[in-house]
Amino acid sequence: MTEIVVSRRADATPHAAALIEGLRDIGYSLETAVSDIIDNSITAGAHRIQIITETFAEEPYIAIVDDGDGMSEDDLVAAMRPGSRNPLATREEPDLGRFGLGLKSASFSQCRRLTVISRKSGQTSAAIWDLDDVAERNEWAVQLPDDLTGLPAIEHLGPNGTIVLWQKLDRLTGGYSHNAAKRAEVINQRIAETERHLRLVFHRFMEDAKPIRLLLNGRLLQPLDPFARKNPATISDPEEKLTLIRGDVEIQSFTLPHHKQMSKAEWEDLGGPEGHLKSQGFYLYRGKRLILHGAWFGLCRQSEITKLSRVRIDIPNSMDADWKIDVKKSSAQLPPIVRDRLKKVIDRILAGSKRTYQKRGQKLVDHERLPMWHRIQADGQIRYRPNAEHPAFSDFADSLPPDLRRGFFNCVSLVGASLPLETLFADMAGTAEQIVPDQVDEDALSQAVQAVLTRMLEAKKDMKEIIALMKDNDPFRSAWEDTQRIIAATIQTKEDK
Ligand SMILES: Nc1ncnc2c1ncn2[C@@H]1O[C@H](COP(=O)(O)OP(=O)(O)OP(=O)(O)O)[C@@H](O)[C@H]1O
Ligand SMILES: [Mg+2]
Structure with missing residues (x-):
C-alpha cells in the first residue's frame, strides 16, 4: 500500500443514540x-439458570x-x-x-431497557442501559441505581x-402494546417456542456429569439430544479427528432409528416443528454449544434417503475466525x-443409505416373492406395474368368463397407469412416515390370502416358507394379525374338507 501522509485527524466518536439503536437489528430472534x-x-x-417471565404485569x-x-461493580460496568x-x-x-x-446486542434486540444485577463476595451491584435515556442524553453512560430493593x-x-x-x-408485543392480555399471550407463545431451541442448543451441558439445570418459570427443562444416543437402535459411526493448526475438528455420524423404533412423542421431539427432512444434516458445536444445525453446508441435498442422518461436528473457540462465527x-x-473431509463423510452416508434402500427394493423385484407390483427398469426409466400373475389377480380372473377376464385385466392395468406419482413424491418428501398402504377390508384380504395360500400349497411350499413370504409382502404385511387369523381359518377349512 502506498504511504499517505496524515497530519490531521477529526473526532468521529459514534453517536451513542444512533449506534445503540443500530445494535438492535443484527438479526437476533428471541x-x-x-x-x-x-x-x-x-x-x-x-x-x-432460571428464565423467569412476568408477562401479565403492567410492565x-x-x-x-x-x-x-457474579461481578463486582467495576466488572459490571466493564x-x-x-x-x-x-x-x-x-x-x-x-x-x-x-x-x-x-449481552448488549442480544438484550437490545428484544427490549429497550437492560438491567444487570450481579452479586459477588457479598456485594450487590446493578447497572442499566435504557435506550430512551441514551436517546435523550446521547451519551455512552450506564445508570447506576442508588437503591436495588424493588x-x-x-x-x-x-x-x-x-x-x-x-x-x-x-419487540415482543406483537403490535399489542396497549392490550395487556393479548400482549401477554404473544410473549408467552414466543417463550414457549424458545423452549425447544434451548433444550437442543445446551443439551450437552444439561447431560454433563455435573449438569447445568435450565429452568423455565420453575420447570426444569430436559435435554434434547438430536442423535437420540440413548435409543439402542441409533447407529453411531466411529469418531474421526481432523487436526488443524488452530485446533482439532471432531466428526461423528449418526443414523437415527426408524420411526417405528421409538415412541411417536420421541420421534416428533427429534424432528421438531420443521420435521425430520429439514433436521437432517450437520450439527455444529462450538465448545459443546450448538451453533447451527439442519443443513448440509451445500454439500448435499436434504433428501428422503438421508433423512435419518445427522453428523456431529465439534470445534473449539480457537477456530472462530476460520469458521467465521458470527x-x-x-x-x-x-x-x-x-469441506473436503465432510464431502467424504457424506459420500459414505449416501452409499450406506442407497444400500439400505436397494435391499428393500430387492424384495419387490424378486419374482419368487410374489409381489403385487413389478418394478421395471428399462431405457433409463423406472415403471411400476401391477403384477397380473399374482394369484390374487390371476385366480380371480380364472373364475371369470373370457370376455370379462379381459375387462378385469384392463381395470388392473389402468390402476397401474394412473399411479399418482407427483403427489406421492411430494408427500414422501414431507412426511414419509405418515404414508401407509391403504387398508383392505376383510373380504378383499381373505380373497388374497386364500389365493396365495392355495397357489403356494400347490407348489409344495411348506407352511413356514409361506408365512415368511406373506409376512414380507403387502397387503399381508400391513394387516398381519388379520392375515394370520385368515390363514388359520383357511387351513382349518381345508383340513375339515
Ligand atoms: N452472567 C454473567 N456472569 C458473569 N459475568 C458476565 C455475565 N454476563 C456477562 N458477563 C461478563 O460480561 C462480559 C461481556 O459479555 P458479552 O456477552 O457482552 O460479551 P462476551 O461474552 O465477552 O462475548 P460475545 O459478544 O461473544 O458474547 C463477559 O465477557 C463477562 O465478563
Ligand atoms: Mg457473551
Missing part, C-alpha cells in the same frame, strides 16, 4: 438472544438468573460496555464468548450470581480443508 445470555452464565460457571419483563461467579473484549483476544477453552457484544426478580439471586433483566419489551453464534462457514 431464541438466539436468550441463548447468548445463557452462554454468559455458563462461562461464568453457573449450574442453575412485563423477562429475567435470566444464574448462580455463576461488561455493559459494547465491545467489552477484543474479538482477537485468545479466550480460555470453556469461554463461549468472542466479541464482547452479546428491582424485579432480585429475590431469586443467591449468594453469588447475575440477573439479566429485560424490560420495555417493545456475533449471534448462529452461523458459520466451512473452511475448505474441512
Whole structure:
C-alpha cells in the first residue's frame, strides 16, 4: 500500500443514540438472544439458570438468573460496555464468548431497557442501559441505581450470581402494546417456542456429569439430544479427528432409528416443528454449544434417503475466525480443508443409505416373492406395474368368463397407469412416515390370502416358507394379525374338507 501522509485527524466518536439503536437489528430472534445470555452464565460457571417471565404485569419483563461467579461493580460496568473484549483476544477453552457484544446486542434486540444485577463476595451491584435515556442524553453512560430493593426478580439471586433483566419489551408485543392480555399471550407463545431451541442448543451441558439445570418459570427443562444416543437402535459411526493448526475438528455420524423404533412423542421431539427432512444434516458445536444445525453446508441435498442422518461436528473457540462465527453464534462457514473431509463423510452416508434402500427394493423385484407390483427398469426409466400373475389377480380372473377376464385385466392395468406419482413424491418428501398402504377390508384380504395360500400349497411350499413370504409382502404385511387369523381359518377349512 502506498504511504499517505496524515497530519490531521477529526473526532468521529459514534453517536451513542444512533449506534445503540443500530445494535438492535443484527438479526437476533428471541431464541438466539436468550441463548447468548445463557452462554454468559455458563462461562461464568453457573449450574442453575432460571428464565423467569412476568408477562401479565403492567410492565412485563423477562429475567435470566444464574448462580455463576457474579461481578463486582467495576466488572459490571466493564461488561455493559459494547465491545467489552477484543474479538482477537485468545479466550480460555470453556469461554463461549468472542466479541464482547452479546449481552448488549442480544438484550437490545428484544427490549429497550437492560438491567444487570450481579452479586459477588457479598456485594450487590446493578447497572442499566435504557435506550430512551441514551436517546435523550446521547451519551455512552450506564445508570447506576442508588437503591436495588424493588428491582424485579432480585429475590431469586443467591449468594453469588447475575440477573439479566429485560424490560420495555417493545419487540415482543406483537403490535399489542396497549392490550395487556393479548400482549401477554404473544410473549408467552414466543417463550414457549424458545423452549425447544434451548433444550437442543445446551443439551450437552444439561447431560454433563455435573449438569447445568435450565429452568423455565420453575420447570426444569430436559435435554434434547438430536442423535437420540440413548435409543439402542441409533447407529453411531466411529469418531474421526481432523487436526488443524488452530485446533482439532471432531466428526461423528449418526443414523437415527426408524420411526417405528421409538415412541411417536420421541420421534416428533427429534424432528421438531420443521420435521425430520429439514433436521437432517450437520450439527455444529462450538465448545459443546450448538451453533447451527439442519443443513448440509451445500454439500448435499436434504433428501428422503438421508433423512435419518445427522453428523456431529465439534470445534473449539480457537477456530472462530476460520469458521467465521458470527456475533449471534448462529452461523458459520466451512473452511475448505474441512469441506473436503465432510464431502467424504457424506459420500459414505449416501452409499450406506442407497444400500439400505436397494435391499428393500430387492424384495419387490424378486419374482419368487410374489409381489403385487413389478418394478421395471428399462431405457433409463423406472415403471411400476401391477403384477397380473399374482394369484390374487390371476385366480380371480380364472373364475371369470373370457370376455370379462379381459375387462378385469384392463381395470388392473389402468390402476397401474394412473399411479399418482407427483403427489406421492411430494408427500414422501414431507412426511414419509405418515404414508401407509391403504387398508383392505376383510373380504378383499381373505380373497388374497386364500389365493396365495392355495397357489403356494400347490407348489409344495411348506407352511413356514409361506408365512415368511406373506409376512414380507403387502397387503399381508400391513394387516398381519388379520392375515394370520385368515390363514388359520383357511387351513382349518381345508383340513375339515
Ligand atoms: N452472567 C454473567 N456472569 C458473569 N459475568 C458476565 C455475565 N454476563 C456477562 N458477563 C461478563 O460480561 C462480559 C461481556 O459479555 P458479552 O456477552 O457482552 O460479551 P462476551 O461474552 O465477552 O462475548 P460475545 O459478544 O461473544 O458474547 C463477559 O465477557 C463477562 O465478563
Ligand atoms: Mg457473551
